[in-house]
Amino acid sequence: MRIAIAIVAIFCARFLMAAWFYQGHDGDLAWQQWLGAYVLAHHQLPQHLGRETFTSPGAPWIPQEWAFSVAVAWFTLHGRFWMLASITVIAAALSLLLVAYRARRRGASAFATALVTGLTGFAMLQSFGVRAQVFGWLFLSVLLLLLDVENESLLLGLVAIALWANVHASALIAPFIVGAWAIGTWIEDRAWTVRVERNMIFTAGSAIAVCFTPLLWQLPLYAVHLQTSVIRSAIAEWQPPDLLFPSMIGGLVPLIAICCYFGIAAPRERWRDGMLFAAAALIGGLAVRHIPLAAMILAPMAAARLSSAIPMHARINTILREQFSEILIYACSAMVCGIIVLDLAHAPQTAGVSLPKNAIVSLSGLPGTHNLYCEDFAWCSLALEKANLRTFIDGRCDPFPARVWTDYLTVERTSPQWPAVLKRWKVDSVLVERDDSLAQALALRRDWHLFYQDRRYEVFLHQDVRTAQR
Amino acid sequence: MTRYFAPLIAFAVATAFVAHGQILPEFLLQLRDPNVLGGALFGWALKSFGYAFVLAFSGVLAGAAVLLAAWRTRLRGAPDVYAALAAVLAALCLTGSFGVSFAPVGWCCAALFALFLERGGRFGNGAALAVVALWALLQGGAPLAALVAALACAGAWIDARRIDDRVRESALVAAGTLVLGAVQLHAAPWHAYGAHVLYLDALRAGAQRDRLWNGGLSVNMLAFSALLVTAGWYGIRRRGRTADALTVLLLMLLSMLDARNLGYAGVLAAPIVADAVASYYVRERTLPHGPLTAYGAAFAACAFAFIATIISTEPKAVVWPQPPQQPAKLLVALAAHRGHHRVLCEQPRWCDGAAVVFHTIDPLVDDRAGLASSTALRAQSDAVATHGAWRSELAVARVDAIIAKSDANLVALLTQTGWRAVQSDGARVLLLTRRLQ
Numbered sequence: 001m002r003i004a005i006a007i008v009a010i011f012c013a014r015f016l017m018a019a020w021f022y023q024g025h026d027g028d029l030a031w032q033q034w035l036g037a038y039v040l041a042h043h044q045l046p047q048h049l050g051r052e053t054f055t056s057p058g059a060p061w062i063p064q065e066w067a068f069s070v071a072v073a074w075f076t077l078h079g080r081f082w083m084l085a086s087i088t089v090i091a092a093a094l095s096l097l098l099v100a101y102r103a104r105r106r107g108a109s110a111f112a113t114a115l116v117t118g119l120t121g122f123a124m125l126q127s128f129g130v131r132a133q134v135f136g137w138l139f140l141s142v143l144l145l146l147l148d149v150e151n152e153s154l155l156l157g158l159v160a161i162a163l164w165a166n167v168h169a170s171a172l173i174a175p176f177i178v179g180a181w182a183i184g185t186w187i188e189d190r191a192w193t194v195r196v197e198r199n200m201i202f203t204a205g206s207a208i209a210v211c212f213t214p215l216l217w218q219l220p221l222y223a224v225h226l227q228t229s230v231i232r233s234a235i236a237e238w239q240p241p242d243l244l245f246p247s248m249i250g251g252l253v254p255l256i257a258i259c260c261y262f263g264i265a266a267p268r269e270r271w272r273d274g275m276l277f278a279a280a281a282l283i284g285g286l287a288v289r290h291i292p293l294a295a296m297i298l299a300p301m302a303a304a305r306l307s308s309a310i311p312m313h314a315r316i317n318t319i320l321r322e323q324f325s326e327i328l329i330y331a332c333s334a335m336v337c338g339i340i341v342l343d344l345a346h347a348p349q350t351a352g353v354s355l356p357k358n359a360i361v362s363l364s365g366l367p368g369t370h371n372l373y374c375e376d377f378a379w380c381s382l383a384l385e386k387a388n389l390r391t392f393i394d395g396r397c398d399p400f401p402a403r404v405w406t407d408y409l410t411v412e413r414t415s416p417q418w419p420a421v422l423k424r425w426k427v428d429s430v431l432v433e434r435d436d437s438l439a440q441a442l443a444l445r446r447d448w449h450l451f452y453q454d455r456r457y458e459v460f461l462h463q464d465v466r467t468a469q470r
Numbered sequence: 471m472t473r474y475f476a477p478l479i480a481f482a483v484a485t486a487f488v489a490h491g492q493i494l495p496e497f498l499l500q501l502r503d504p505n506v507l508g509g510a511l512f513g514w515a516l517k518s519f520g521y522a523f524v525l526a527f528s529g530v531l532a533g534a535a536v537l538l539a540a541w542r543t544r545l546r547g548a549p550d551v552y553a554a555l556a557a558v559l560a561a562l563c564l565t566g567s568f569g570v571s572f573a574p575v576g577w578c579c580a581a582l583f584a585l586f587l588e589r590g591g592r593f594g595n596g597a598a599l600a601v602v603a604l605w606a607l608l609q610g611g612a613p614l615a616a617l618v619a620a621l622a623c624a625g626a627w628i629d630a631r632r633i634d635d636r637v638r639e640s641a642l643v644a645a646g647t648l649v650l651g652a653v654q655l656h657a658a659p660w661h662a663y664g665a666h667v668l669y670l671d672a673l674r675a676g677a678q679r680d681r682l683w684n685g686g687l688s689v690n691m692l693a694f695s696a697l698l699v700t701a702g703w704y705g706i707r708r709r710g711r712t713a714d715a716l717t718v719l720l721l722m723l724l725s726m727l728d729a730r731n732l733g734y735a736g737v738l739a740a741p742i743v744a745d746a747v748a749s750y751y752v753r754e755r756t757l758p759h760g761p762l763t764a765y766g767a768a769f770a771a772c773a774f775a776f777i778a779t780i781i782s783t784e785p786k787a788v789v790w791p792q793p794p795q796q797p798a799k800l801l802v803a804l805a806a807h808r809g810h811h812r813v814l815c816e817q818p819r820w821c822d823g824a825a826v827v828f829h830t831i832d833p834l835v836d837d838r839a840g841l842a843s844s845t846a847l848r849a850q851s852d853a854v855a856t857h858g859a860w861r862s863e864l865a866v867a868r869v870d871a872i873i874a875k876s877d878a879n880l881v882a883l884l885t886q887t888g889w890r891a892v893q894s895d896g897a898r899v900l901l902l903t904r905r906l907q
Contacts, residue, residue, distance in 0.1 A: 232685070240683035243726035244673070253726070260698065260722075261715050263705015266750045278699045285683045285691060305705075414856075414879030437856035437879040444886045 002326055003114040004100035006333035011121035012093045013337035015128050017344035019085035022130040024354045027378030029072055029130065031395040034384040035063055036073025045214055049399055052383075054371045054390035055407075055425060061399035062215055062222045067166040068132035088130045091138045096121055098141035099299045102148050108303035110320040111310055116255065116299040123251025123295030126288065127237065132168040137292055139164035143174060144297065147181050147272075154198065158205045162212035165219060172223040173283070173293065175207040180279045184265075184272030222398070230405045231397050234377070234412070237289040247291045252284050255298045262305035273301050356431055356457040357382055363429055363452065363459055364389050373422065375412055375432040375439075392427060414441050428462040475554030476540035481772065483561045484533035487568050488525055488780055494569040495793045496837050498823020500609075508572045508608040521791065522784035524570060526777040531574035535737050536560045537769065538581035542588065543741040546709075547755025548748035556744035559700065562693035563736020566729065569793075572609040573733055579605035581737045583615050587622055587643065590636075595643050602650045612651030613667050614734060618717055619644035625713025669728035671840030676851035678818045678837060680729040690729045693736065698722065701743045708749040714742045796820060797873050800900040803893040804871050805830055807902070812867065816854055816874035820898075834869055856883055872901040 023029055038046055045066055049059045063069070075084040099120050103113040128134060139160050146157040157178070164171035182199035189196055211217050232238040241248050265274020276297050284294030310316065319325050344350045356379050363370060364386040373392040374380035381395035393400050393408045400408075407425065411418040414437040422430070430448070432439040434456060442448045442460045452459035501509040515524050536557050543556040567573055579601055586598035598619075606612035623640040630637055672679040682694055706715045721735035748755075792798045797820050804811055805828040814834045815821035821833035835842045835850045842850075849863040853872075856879050872889070874880050876899050884901055885891060893900040 238685075240681065240685040242681060242683070243723070253723075256698065256702065257719055257722075260701040260718065261705065261707050263701075263703065263708065263746070265703045266705065266747075274703045277702050281698050281702060282695055285695065287685070410877070413877065414882045415877035416882045416885065417877075418882060435857075437883060440856060441879075441883055441886065444883075 004117040013340040027381040030381035032069040032072040036069035064169040095137040102300040103303035106304035109307040112303040112306040116303040124292045126247035136168040136170040161209040165210045179203040180275035184275035187271040258302040473550040476557040479557040480533040480537040484529035487529035490568040494571040495822035497571040506610040520786035526780035535577035552748040556740040559740035560736040566690040575609040576611040619647040621716040622713040628712040666840040676847035677839030704746040708746045813871040
C-alpha cells in the first residue's frame with residue numbers, strides 16, 4: 001500500500017498541474033460558473049434556455065451538473081479557483097487510493113497493488129480535469145468498495161449514489177453495476193439467499209437513488225436520450241476509444257490483458273467479479289470517458305489474480321517491503337513529482353494554452369447585439385456573461401435541438417452549405433481557430449471580414465455589421 | 471447431437487458469406503499483386519466457372535476455417551459442445567469481414583497452420599511449413615504464421631525455463647516459417663509488404679483504418695467483446711501453456727490496431743478460449759475417434775454439394791462485380807477526361823484498384839499505405855484535414871482530381887478556389903482542377 005501511495009503522489013503532481021491551468025483549457029467552466037451563479041442568485045434551477053442563445057431560446061434544459069456548477073461559481077466568485085482545483089485533485093487521488101485499498105483487501109501483493117494503481121492512473125490521465133465526472137470517479141470507487149465489503153453498510157451506497165447523481169449524470173451507471181453484481185451473487189449462491197435478496201434490494205434502491213435530485217425522474221430520461229443524441233459525435237469524450245490512446249495502451253488494455261491471462265470469474269467462483277468484468281469490458285469500448293471507470297472496476301480484480309502468480313513471498317514483494325526500498329521509492333516519487341511540476345509549469349501544452357477570452361471581450365465591445373457562432377461550441381460559454389452576445393450553441397450543448405446541432409456541424413465541418421446556414425440563422429460573427437478549414441473558408445468570402453486576430457484565434461464579422469458601424 | 475453443431479455453424483457461415491455476395495475493395499488490389507498467385511488462380515476460376523463459383527468457394531473456405539477452429543478445439547481434448555463454442559466465436563469474428571477477397575484463403579491457412587503447429591512432431595511441423603509455403607504463395611499472410619510460430623517458441627521456452635528438445639523444435643519451425651514467408655517477397659519492399667498483410671501500415675497518417683470500436687454496436691465490436699469476456703471470465707492460461715496466452719494477447723492487440731485482423735483472431739484464438747472454458751467444466755479429456763480422412767471426405771462432399779447448388783442457381787458471370795463502396799461512376803467520369811490523372815480519394819479505399827481498371831488514373835494513396843511514399847501520405851492527410859500547406863502539397867503531388875464526400879470541408883474550400891464538382895453519385899463528388907474543365 002505504501003508503494004501505491006508513492007505512485008498516487010506522482011499522479012497527483014500530474015493532475016495538479018492539469019487542474020491548476022485548467023481554466024485556460026476548458027470553456028465548460030464558463031457555463032458552469034454562469035449556471036452556478038444563477039442557482040446561487042435565484043435558488044432554483046433554470047428549466048429552459050434563455051435569451052443568451054439566438055437559436056434555441058425556450059428549449060427545455062436539464063442542468064444535470066448543477067451541484068458542481070454551484071461549486072465552480074462559489075469558488076470562482078470568491079477568487080478561490082485554486083481550492084476547487086485542489087479538491088478535484090484530492091478526489092482523483094482518493095479514487096486511486098481506494099483502488100489500491102480494494103486491491104489490498106483482496107489480498108493483492110505490494111507489487112500487484114502498485115502496478116494496477118499505476119495503470120489506473122494512466123487510464124485517468126486523458127479524462128482528468130476540473131470536471132464533475134472526476135467526482136463521479138470517487139463515488140464509483142466508494143460504491144465498489146461497499147460492494148467488496150458486502151455487509152450491512154452496503155445501503156450507505158444509496159447515499160453515495162444520490163450524491164453522485166447530483167454531481168454528474170454518470171451516476172446512472174450505478175444501477176447497472178450493482179445489478180450485475182447482484183446477478184453474480186445469485187449465480188454464486190444458486191438460490192435466493194439473504195445476500196442475494198439484499199443485493200437485489202440494493203439494485204432497486206440504486207435505481208431510485210439516482211432520482212434523488214431536483215431533476216427527479218428527468219435525469220434518467222436525459223441519460224437515456226443522450227445515448228442516441230446527435231451531440232455525441234461532436235464531443236471528444238464521447239468518441240470511441242482507440243488502442244493508441246495513452247489511457248488505453250498505458251491503462252485499460254494492460255488491465256484487461258492481466259484479467260484475460262488469469263481469468264476473473266471461474267477460477268475462484270467469483271461470478272460477481274465476472275459480471276463486473278463483462279460490464280467493464282463492454283463500457284470501456286463505448287466511449288473515452290468510460291475508460292477510467294472500466295479501469296477502476298478491473299484494477300483490484302487484476303491485482304488479486306496477479307498476486308496468485310507473483311505471491312506475497314516472491315522476491316520482488318519481499319524487496320518492496322524492505323524499509324530501504326520504501327525510502328528509495330518515496331525519494332524517487334518526490335523527485336518525479338518535482339520534475340513534473342517544474343516541467344509542466346512552463347510547458348506550452350499546459351500553461352501556454354488559453355481560451356479566446358480576448359476575442360470575446362473585443363467582440364462584446366462592439367455596439368449592438370451580435371449573433372455569435374463558435375467553431376468550438378465550448379468557447380461560446382465565455383460569451384454567456386456578455387449581455388450583447390447571443391450564442392449559436394454553447395457549452396451547455398445538451399438542450400440544443402437536433403436541427404440546431406445539424407446546422408452547427410454543417411458549418412463546423414465546412415460543408416458546402418455552410419454560408420447558407422450562417423445566413424439563415426443571421427449569424428454576424430464567427431469565432432474560429434487560425435488556419436482551420438472554417439477560417440480558410442471565411443477568409444475567401446467577400447461578405448466576411450477579419451475583425452480580430454491573435455496568435456490562436458480569429459473573429460470574422462459579416463459585412464452587414466461593418467455597414468451598420470459606418 | 472452436439473458433434474454436429476460445429477459443421478452446422480460452419481455451413482451457416484458459408485451460406486451467410488454467399489448471401490453477402492459482394493467483393494471487398496481490397497480484392498481489386500490483391501488480384502494484381504505481383505507477390506502472390508491467388509490473383510491468377512481467382513482470375514482463372516472466374517473465367518472458367520463464373521463469379522458464383524468464386525463466391526461459393528470463398529464461402530466454403532470461410533466455413534472450413536470455422537470447422538478447423540472447432541476441430542482444433544476437439545483435438546485439445548475438449549468435448550463437442552466446446553468445439554461448437556469455438557465455432558461460434560470464430561464465426562462471429564469472421565462475420566464483419568465477409569466478402570470476396572483473399573482473406574478466406576488466409577483464414578483457412580491460419581487455422582490449418584495452427585492445427586499442425588499444435589500437433590508437433592515430424593509430420594505436424596512439416597505440414598505446418600507446407601501450409602506456410604502455400605499460404606505465402608496464395609495469399610501472402612505468412613508474416614502472421616511467423617509471429618505465431620515465434621510466440622509458440624517463446625512460450626515453450628518460458629514454460630520449460632531451459633532450451634530443451636521442444637524449444638529447439640519450435641525454434642526450427644519458427645525459423646522455417648520466417649524463411650518461407652520471405653520467399654514471396656520479391657516484388658515489393660518486404661517490410662512494407664509484411665506490414666500491409668497485418669494491416670499495420672494502416673497506422674500511418676493518411677492511411678485508412680478499420681477501428682474496432684466505432685461508437686455504436688457493430689458486429690466486430692460484439693464479436694471482439696464475446697471473445698474478450700469469455701477469455702477474461704475463464705482465463706487463457708488455464709492449460710498452463712504460455713504460448714496460448716501470448717498468441718491470444720497478440721491477436722487481440724492486432725485486432726485493436728485494425729479490425730480487419732479480427733478474422734485471424736477468431737480463427738486462431740477461439741479454440742484456445744473455448745478450451746479454457748472446457749478446462750473449467752471438464753475433468754476428463756477425450757480425443758475424437760475415427761480417421762481424419764473420413765471427416766475430410768464428408769466435409770468435401772458437403773462443400774461440393776454447396777458449391778454446386780450455388781452455381782446452378784446463379785447465372786454465370788465472368789467479370790468481377792463492382793464493390794458497392796467504390797465510386798465507380800466518378801472514376802468512369804474521370805477516365806473519360808483526356809490525359810493522365812492523379813486522383814486523391816478522401817478515403818483511400820475508394821481508390822483501390824482504380825489504376826488496374828483505368829490505366830489513365832493514378833491514385834495518390836490507396837489501401838496499401840505501407841507501399842505509399844511519405845510525401846504522398848502527408849499530402850493525403852493534410853488535404854483531407856485541410857491542414858497546413860495542403861494546397862501546395864496537392865500541387866507538388868500533381869493531384870488534378872479529387873473524390874470526396876459531398877459535405878466534406880475539402881469540397882467547400884476547393885470549390886471556392888477554382889475547382890469544380892463535375893460529377894456526383896449522390897454521396898460523393900468528383901472535383902477537377904480548372905485546367906481539366
